[in-house]
Each structure stands twice: as C-alpha cells, then as structure tokens.
Amino acid sequence: MALRVLIVDDEELARLRLRTLLADCVSPSVQVAGEAGSAAAALQWLATQRADVLLLDIHMPGLDGLQLAQRLRGLPRRPALIFVTAHPEHALAAFEVQAIDYLTKPVRRARLQEALERAAHWLQQESLAPPSGFGGMGAALPGASAASGGVIIVHDRGERVRVPLAELLYLRAEAKYVCLRTAQRSYLIDEPLSELEQRLDGGFVRVHRNALVAVSAVRALERHPVADAPATGFDGDASADAVGWAVQIAFTDEWLAVSRRQLRQVRAALEAH
Structure with a gap:
C-alpha cells in the first residue's frame, strides 16, 4: 500500500519540487494525499483526513513546523515527520520532536527516498506498538546511562532503552549533555563524553x-x-x-x-x- 504523504510548505515552488521528486520514488510507493501552505492548514486537513508521512518545512507564517510537530505528538497514531528545510541549524530541535529525518534544501531524490524508507520502517514498528507508545527519532529525557555488552542504556520517558553501539553514528557533547545519534533517533544523556569514550568497544x-x-x-x-x-x-x-x-x-x-x-x-x- 502506498504511503499517503502530506506536503506542508508555504512556498508553492517548494511543494511542486517535492511533488516532482515523490513521483520518482518507487520503494516504498507514495501517494501525495494533499498539500498545505501553513501549519494551520495542515491541522485542518489532518482533522478530517489521514497522512502516513508529513514532509514539513520549519519557517512558515504563523505556527512554524516545529510547533506543528509539538501539536501532533498527542495523536495516538501520528504521521511520520520528515523535515524539509533550508535551515540546517534546527536539526537537533527536530529530533527532539521525534522527527524521522531532516533534509536540507535543495533535496536530492536519493536522500528523499532514503527518508521515506526510514519512515515506512518506523510506521511498521508503530503499528506493532501500543497506541500510547511512540518510537522514531527524538531526544530522550536526560538520565543515567551505562555501557555494557555492546550497548548504552538510556532512560527514555521512564523506560530503559538499550542503544546498540553498532547503531551509533556519533557522540557529541552539547552544553551539559551528550547527544547520542543513530540513523533513527537522537538521545540526550548527562554522562561526560570522556567517560563514554572509555566504554566504547x-x-x-x-x-x-x-x-x-x-x-x-x-x-x-x-x-x-x-x-x-x-x-x-x-x-x-x-x-x-x-x-x-x-x-x-x-x-x-x-x-x-x-x-x-x-x-x-x-x-x-x-x-x-
């Protein structure tokens, strides 16, 4: 079944560009279910229709894309969020609202295809999870962590999550926390980078x-x-x-x-x- 995609961007040319790229994406297959020129219009559209994936700009009049993502977090089955923006500096904030991916304009078809594949995988996992549990990419609540047996254990919304070291792309110190980045998620923990380094395999x-x-x-x-x-x-x-x-x-x-x-x-x- 094709993924139903809602394109949310205040620029008509940007929406047209994404629609053209989506037409060339074949695995997974996609269907442009609708377009919205603002976050408010997207919320109105979602009140009566279903989208599997949102391709979402950040800077828009009124509510921005990050604020829209916050509004959607309460949905029992929210769409997979893929940010498409010209502003790379908001990547961490996007992951904090559990985005699946973060693409910077101009978007390449191969990169969009990769993000859609990740979204399809996330949606499949979500369909197997209880409605109250969210997966996907996002920053976990800071908590104690320890690495052992090839994993780093992170406290995520009151639960212990085992993050395999093999899935880590990087660890980066940011202010008082360390960001653990995988292809699917971003976590924040409050353990010093130097101590984590000693535990890596x-x-x-x-x-x-x-x-x-x-x-x-x-x-x-x-x-x-x-x-x-x-x-x-x-x-x-x-x-x-x-x-x-x-x-x-x-x-x-x-x-x-x-x-x-x-x-x-x-x-x-x-x-x-």
Whole structure:
C-alpha cells in the first residue's frame, strides 16, 4: 500500500519540487494525499483526513513546523515527520520532536527516498506498538546511562532503552549533555563524553574535543564550513576561519568539525577501515 504523504510548505515552488521528486520514488510507493501552505492548514486537513508521512518545512507564517510537530505528538497514531528545510541549524530541535529525518534544501531524490524508507520502517514498528507508545527519532529525557555488552542504556520517558553501539553514528557533547545519534533517533544523556569514550568497544575516532564518530559512519573527509564552528576557527586559533576539515555523517548528511590536532588520527582511522 502506498504511503499517503502530506506536503506542508508555504512556498508553492517548494511543494511542486517535492511533488516532482515523490513521483520518482518507487520503494516504498507514495501517494501525495494533499498539500498545505501553513501549519494551520495542515491541522485542518489532518482533522478530517489521514497522512502516513508529513514532509514539513520549519519557517512558515504563523505556527512554524516545529510547533506543528509539538501539536501532533498527542495523536495516538501520528504521521511520520520528515523535515524539509533550508535551515540546517534546527536539526537537533527536530529530533527532539521525534522527527524521522531532516533534509536540507535543495533535496536530492536519493536522500528523499532514503527518508521515506526510514519512515515506512518506523510506521511498521508503530503499528506493532501500543497506541500510547511512540518510537522514531527524538531526544530522550536526560538520565543515567551505562555501557555494557555492546550497548548504552538510556532512560527514555521512564523506560530503559538499550542503544546498540553498532547503531551509533556519533557522540557529541552539547552544553551539559551528550547527544547520542543513530540513523533513527537522537538521545540526550548527562554522562561526560570522556567517560563514554572509555566504554566504547572500538570503531570510534575522536574528531574534535567535543565529538566521537563511528568510523563506519563517515561518508567523507573534506574541507567544509560547519555551522557551529567558532568564529576563531576549529581550535580557537584567531588566524583560522570557519572553514576547516570536517567529516560528513552517513544517513544524516551532517558535517562535524575535525580539529587540526585530530586530523592525522582521523585520516589514519579512515585508511585502516
């Protein structure tokens, strides 16, 4: 059965672009069930019709896409959320509202196809779960964690979730928490990155003082601008600019900064992989 897709974007050309790309997506098969030019219009549409997947912009007049996602969290069977936006800086906030994927414009067909496959898998899992339980991508409530037997145990909404180390794309320190990122979910825990590093079973390389990356998840190592790079450079060197070495992460297409002092180690790890 084809996935029923609702496109939510205030720009008509953006909706047309997505409709064209969806026409070329064959696995899973999709049906554009409707379009909405605002979050309010999307809510009105969803009040009477069903969508399996929402392709959702963030910046829109009135309610933005993140606020719409918050409104939908109370639904017993909510649609899978795939954000499609020109603003990569909102990725973490999107995962916190349990988005399945986060695509940046201009969207490539292959990347959209990948997101739809992930959404189909999520919907299948949701159909087997009790109505009160949500899966998908999202930030777990901070809690104690420990790694053993190839997993990291995270407290997620009062439950203990076993996150296999093999599924981790990266671990990145953010303020007082560490973000654990898999292809399906993003978790926040309050354990120091240095302690987590000691418990990893290998296969990870430190790319920066605030980030560990699974070697198998590195799609590319290139000089690239990174949105959260400090104005003084990746290592605080006033002579550097905001463009430096970075790794591209598979599944998410994110770029994480690689510090100069870690560059040789990262290259060696990639060559040995």
